[in-house]
Amino acid sequence: MIENNDMQLVRDENGLALVADGQTLRGDFTKMIPRIKQGAISKELLARAAKIKDAEKPLVALDATAGLGEDSLILAAAGFQVKLFERNPVIHQLLEDALKRAADIPELSDIVARMELKHGDSVEAMKNLDFTPDVILLDPMFPERQKSALVKKKLQVIQKLEIPCADEAEMILTAMAAKPKKLIVKRPPKGPYLAGLKPDFSIEGKAVRFDGFASPYERLEKFRASVK
Numbered sequence: 147m148i149e150n151n152d153m154q155l156v157r158d159e160n161g162l163a164l165v166a167d168g169q170t171l172r173g174d175f176t177k178m179i180p181r182i183k184q185g186a187i188s189k190e191l192l193a194r195a196a197k198i199k200d201a202e203k204p205l206v207a208l209d210a211t212a213g214l215g216e217d218s219l220i221l222a223a224a225g226f227q228v229k230l231f232e233r234n235p236v237i238h239q240l241l242e243d244a245l246k247r248a249a250d251i252p253e254l255s256d257i258v259a260r261m262e263l264k265h266g267d268s269v270e271a272m273k274n275l276d277f278t279p280d281v282i283l284l285d286p287m288f289p290e291r292q293k294s295a296l297v298k299k300k301l302q303v304i305q306k307l308e309i310p311c312a313d314e315a316e317m318i319l320t321a322m323a324a325k326p327k328k329l330i331v332k333r334p335p336k337g338p339y340l341a342g343l344k345p346d347f348s349i350e351g352k353a354v355r356f357d358g359f360a361s362p363y364e365r366l367e368k369f370r371a372s373v374k
C-alpha cells in the first residue's frame with residue numbers, strides 16, 4: 147500500500163514495514179527479549195517507575211502514546227495488563243503486525259497476550275474510560291527531538307508520520323483526571339517537564355527520563371492552575 151510519494155508500506159517475509167528514504171521501519175519485539183527476561187525486567191527504568199507496591203492484581207496500565215509498543219512491552223513484561231492507544235493509522239498497522247508476529251514467539255507470546263491495542267486518540271478515550279487504570283504512560287513526541295542530529299534512524303522515519311503533541315496540557319490533565327495511581331511521563335534526560343508540571347519523582351538514565359506523579363487526581367486543580 148503506498149501512503150505517499152516518499153513512503154511505502156510493504157509486506158515481506160518478515161512482516162509489515164514502512165520504507166522511507168532507504169530506511170525500513172518495522173515493529174519488532176524480538177530485539178527486546180534480553181530486556182524483558184526475568185532478572186532484567188526489574189532493572190528497567192520504566193518498570194521501576196511504574197511499580198505499585200501492595201496493589202491488588204492484575205494491575206492495568208494505559209499507554210496513551212503506543213508508537214511501536216516497546217514501552218508497553220516493558221509494562222506487560224512487568225506484569226501489567228496494558229491497553230495501548232495509537233492514533234496514527236500507519237504506526238497502528240505496524241504495531242498491530244508486530245503484536246501478531248510476537249504472539250507466535252515463545253519468549254513473547256504470554257507477554258503480548260496482556261497487550262490490547264486500540265486505534266484512536268487516547269486523549270478523547272481517557273475522557274470516557276470504563277475502567278480506572280493503575281498506571282498511565284505518556285510519551286508524546288518531543289518537539290526538540292526533531293532537531294537532534296543524534297536522532298536514531300528509526301525515529302527519523304517515525305517523525306515523518308508523527309505530529310508533535312499540540313496540547314501537552316490537555317493530554318496530561320486528562321490523564322490525571324482518569325485517576326491513575328501513577329502517571330508516568332517519558333522525557334529526554336534534560337528535557338523540560340511535560341506542560342511544565344513538576345513531578346513527584348524522576349528516574350533518569352543516559353537516554354531517557356521517567357517523571358512520575360503519585361495519585362495526581364488528588365491535586366488536579368493545583369496542577370491545572372500551574373500548567374505552562
Ligand SMILES: C[S@@+](CC[C@H](N)C(=O)[O-])C[C@H]1O[C@@H](n2cnc3c(N)ncnc32)[C@H](O)[C@@H]1O
Nearest residue numbers: 211212213214215216217232233234267268285
Ligand atoms: C514518541 S512515540 C511513542 C513511542 C513508544 N513509547 C514506544 O515505546 O515505542 C509517540 C506515539 O504516540 C502517538 N500519539 C501521540 N498522541 C497521541 C494521542 N493523543 N492518542 C494516541 N496516540 C498518540 C504518536 O502517533 C506516536 O506514534
